[in-house]
Amino acid sequence: MMARHSPSLLLWIAILATTLASAGCGGGDASKEIETLQSWRATIDLAAEARLHGWVTPRYADQLRDKGRKALSQGDELTSSDQVTPAERDSLSIAGAGLRAALARLDRTGP
Numbered sequence: 115m116m117a118r119h120s121p122s123l124l125l126w127i128a129i130l131a132t133t134l135a136s137a138g139c140g141g142g143d144a145s146k147e148i149e150t151l152q153s154w155r156a157t158i159d160l161a162a163e164a165r166l167h168g169w170v171t172p173r174y175a176d177q178l179r180d181k182g183r184k185a186l187s188q189g190d191e192l193t194s195s196d197q198v199t200p201a202e203r204d205s206l207s208i209a210g211a212g213l214r215a216a217l218a219r220l221d222r223t224g225p
Contacts, residue, residue: 144197147189148206151185151213152209154182158178158213158219161175161179162175162216162222165223166223178220182213186213189209189213193206193207
């Protein structure tokens, strides 16, 4: 018989996996940066949902928010550089907008 895990444990595992996966991404390569921004959007979305249910502490949510904002800043820097093509710039902008929206949702979950 399989043990049943609580939703909060499964959420923690999902957030940890997403965070670890995104930790190695980034740099100057546009496709990696797009993946990083998308990964952070998913992580921040999970954190916002978890905050609403009380499954994560405000401190943990703040830490994720700070790291998400750092990733967004790096993405914005690459987007405004001349190192990307117009198509990459569009994709970076879309990924950045998604992360901005997720960060705004997390901000609305409270202190």
